[in-house]
Amino acid sequence: MLDGFFAPASIAVVGVAREPGKVGHFVFRNLLDGGFPGDVWPVNPNAEEILGHTCYRDVTRLPGVPDLAIVAVPAHLVPSVVDQCAGVGITSVIVLSAGFKETGPAGARLERELAQVAAAGGVRVLGPNSLGLVATPSHLNAAFAGSLPRVGGVAFLSQSGALGTAILDESAAGGPGIAYFVSLGNRADVAEHDLLAVWEDDPAVRVAAGYLESVRDGAAFLSAARSFTRKRPLVLLKAGTSDAGARAVSSHTGSLAGSDVAYDSALRDCGALRVHTAEELMDAALAFDLLPIPEGPGVGLLTNAGGLGVLATDEAERRGLSLASLSAETVSALRSCLPDAAAFYNPVDVLGDADPQRYADAIAALLADDGVHSLLVMLTPQAMSRPVETAEAILSAVKGCDVPVVACFAGGDAVEEARALLREGGVACYPSPERAVFAASLIERYRVIRSVGLDVAEKPAADVATAAALLATARASRRPFVIDEVAAMVAECFGIPVPCGSVAADLTEARRIAAECGYPVALKVSSPDILHKSDVGGVVVGLRDEAALDVAYDQLLERIRRRAPGAAVAGVYVQKMAESGRELIVGINRDATFGPLLMVGLGGVYVEVLKDVTFGLCPVSPSGAKDMLSSLTGYALLRGVRGEQPADLDAAADIISRVSWMAVELDDVIELDINPVIVLNRGQGAVAADIRIGIGG
């Protein structure tokens, strides 16, 4: 769909200045220097010829209709140029010009105009304020980087074009090979999800990697990314984690969550691998560009220095990577090819005087072990080391095997040539053991994502219409929160268990409800005019029998008459007291980008002081909800400590999943807190004891 951008047959560059310093000129020259095989037509009304190419007055005068136009005219002229492009049938336009949204309200208006013109004319626009695009399969260098990067399988997208130029420069100097590089600019039209949608089936792409400060369209991104990560890895550096604009997730969790929590949840949800530094992004891109995905978790480590082995083992533990237990056959094969002083268990130490053949022999032994699913080979340049020959020996030894091989050749000049050799041979080589382990841990994480699959939540049976109607009525009252008996009814529409109860119009009815639900009960005044019932003495708890009920009922109404004289009283909400059990808090808030965000934590001080909470996108399946629970630090409290029974995790997870669906189905639910969800012992169920629904008022 975006072929015009990535594989154009011909290109017009609109706004090619005669002066070499200007943007249009620079990109035009890069296009020519990059060896683009098709026609490239410069457009400049004031020049005859630039760099030996005839100039055209405007896009209507071109000798043909180019597949792609690259626009570098002043900002205010851009909409009319795009309109002209549409007029002659050009469907893909890159706008390099700056001066749009990034400059303020006037620029934002101009950008909206540009988007409207483009949409009306059926033109896809990359930019404005883009630093261009590179497509190595098409020999297309329509960016600011001086030379084409090394060719490879990385499709790179960046919201910071300038960071992108650094990446292209690193690529040329032995970094990962590039298939595509796209500077997204202001994203008036083409955004990250468009790119993922076309890249997921492009054979030139082995991995998509990106730098994003935000996602433009949360739903479109999640859909495209979930589809993409089923086929290929997606690595993202989401910057702006310290953004002062982080918003609260709910009244309870405002101090815990910012939008970064939503991004974290979203990236996990769609199977993307989140990295946290520019170096990790490059290291990840290199790994996925070169390496196959392993078939299991076992990592074999090989080193010629104990210190490297220790550092790699430490980092493997930190990254949750498991070292393979070598089989007896492997150990005996290693014994037969290594000196006595060597280490024959993982990590295997071939000793400081190892020559290339010793490396090759040990690698052969490790590759023959079924428990070794990936291999990490390390070397420091010691007196007897021959790094280049060792690199060659490693490449021969791993040739034709489908096990991913990562290397760490530590040092400087002594190992530089060897590193380049390894990378050319398909071994991802890094300068430090920790970076090599990080690379190995990423391919393993992607293996797990692919084999486990993403969480798919099936919608439970729910009476959405009734729930929506209840909320619509509540909204009509123009109060920010739903009164709790209504909130309980809304929850029941989604099959969420709440304490037995309903509103009684008189004492007789109250007695009947209490008898049906069972004692002890609580009484709460039911009035659309009274939101904070306790404040007016409108709540009585712990009534153990009908005699107590009778007394409390009359006293309650008497208090209300006195303390809230104007309130319209619909009756008294009679509710069975919840049993005691372990307590959860389940909350919902809406993220501007990704929609409803679920928060789950242990109640009380665990949330308020220890901030032991976890977040996820809605909806979540019951099994996804269990994963959330198990990620809590205090999870052991749910499983039972000091001889306690385990809590009913199935029932808790079911409630959490249903709450997540409530948020998805009911747009009126702006925020929601269930505090507590009381979880009884295993097999006994769970109940949403106190539900607060915010509808924005």
Add this chain to the structure above:
Amino acid sequence: MLDGFFAPASIAVVGVAREPGKVGHFVFRNLLDGGFPGDVWPVNPNAEEILGHTCYRDVTRLPGVPDLAIVAVPAHLVPSVVDQCAGVGITSVIVLSAGFKETGPAGARLERELAQVAAAGGVRVLGPNSLGLVATPSHLNAAFAGSLPRVGGVAFLSQSGALGTAILDESAAGGPGIAYFVSLGNRADVAEHDLLAVWEDDPAVRVAAGYLESVRDGAAFLSAARSFTRKRPLVLLKAGTSDAGARAVSSHTGSLAGSDVAYDSALRDCGALRVHTAEELMDAALAFDLLPIPEGPGVGLLTNAGGLGVLATDEAERRGLSLASLSAETVSALRSCLPDAAAFYNPVDVLGDADPQRYADAIAALLADDGVHSLLVMLTPQAMSRPVETAEAILSAVKGCDVPVVACFAGGDAVEEARALLREGGVACYPSPERAVFAASLIERYRVIRSVGLDVAEKPAADVATAAALLATARASRRPFVIDEVAAMVAECFGIPVPCGSVAADLTEARRIAAECGYPVALKVSSPDILHKSDVGGVVVGLRDEAALDVAYDQLLERIRRRAPGAAVAGVYVQKMAESGRELIVGINRDATFGPLLMVGLGGVYVEVLKDVTFGLCPVSPSGAKDMLSSLTGYALLRGVRGEQPADLDAAADIISRVSWMAVELDDVIELDINPVIVLNRGQGAVAADIRIGIGG
């Protein structure tokens, strides 16, 4: 004291083989190639001449007494060679030979013999199994690295010689400059603390950096490191964090603590900066080699790409680094020298088309701001960037100022020359924004360490003699734990408040004690034969008055007669019940390297499930104890949540400090748990309610 190693006038190399591949030959050649100005005498009984130098039969035949002997003979000959060295007056010996402790029990015996011979002869030995030593001030290359590293201020020590060779190689390729490099080998004699002791006053040393898998002598290390870090920064990569040999800290905390916790506490205690990867170690060494220590916390950020600024800001927050708030004057100065579209607040964005002069102008404006104590300057190579000229402009702009300047020049070949230029000019330049921020955060951490000073605990008044006598008596009973009434007496000797109580020989005395201490009281049978009192019905709690006491007293003794018929009963321990309050657990265990280790946590599930605990070396001052408390996740519980009064932190800290002194003064205390320390509201005190002292039995 170690001048013979670092500044010898003449050197003998014992065991110089004629074959170039052998260790002795290699080091001999490196010595000559490195340009060592003094005499270098090869010793080999079977050769006349090697590399043009006359060989000597043994060290007794040398033309003079060398300051240093380097020994590379087979392991079994090493003790006799060292003995010979001692005989002729050589006082410094490096043993390169392997085949000692690292090979097993026989090698360990040989190593002990070596150590004895050396000690008897007054010889200091580096090694065995060392990969040598480099001292650039002396042009001394007595190691395996092919060439001398770049000269600089880093004194490097490594337990992994092989990792060291990688570091020397990186140094030559633009890494940090080296003053000394020492491969410690097996540390039969010279260890890390010896090196720190001589380096702290060596003007060639700006920073000590090291790779350690263990510390040989905890007390000596702490003392040397505490002294060293007052003068110069010490950066350590402690490897082996995943060591399966991690030991339990106490019965309560066995699952929480391994020896890595002790290392973490020790490195904090002595003001060392702990890093976690080889790359961080190199980056830290570069920073401290080049940069002055800042005079305040404010960091100014300057970039030509918004993306770099965002990434740097994110990392600064993660590293706890504070960005300077620029003064109004600074902002107005920036406005006058930068384009309108630039960002004038921290981070300052000079825009993608910034030329060298614009960098220089912006830097001048930032340096004039009193709130900018260090500067981070970033660049990506964009179309208009001139990296080399920008580097020159930066160096001119910062010339003569005492503000540390860190740089990030992102990219590959386009910025390589500029990076080298910056480093040569004293600007620590890194390839990624996060690594640059890490460097800035380290120099800031060292500034804080230097300005705050290390914790100094003053010994409280204590009756150590009585406490020691009580423990000695208990030890005589050959039981692993002290009974609790004795434990309480030991604690009281150190001024630790315990619940009022003592042992009553009969009911009359019990009544008197209860009356004195006040009700309610608990009764516990006092018998050296009964360790688990509850198991035999030997504990009664909650006695509210004398009538209850009378009944319980007789019943208790009756039960003991029945259920522990052989036990010698000394009486009944009458103890006032502790009031309720917030609960801490305070524990002590002994680390094999660093001695008594203190653990402090909130009681109950906070320790057992949430593992919210903190560790420190003993002794700790009351203010150090408060720092420990404030590092707990649940600290807010002590300060009071939901309108609670704050707990008496002074009293809690006082108890913690006194407990740490108990551990220091009483070697018999193998482990100790006070669970709980009950902390009352502010001003009300705290009490060690239940003390368990393990004496190893």
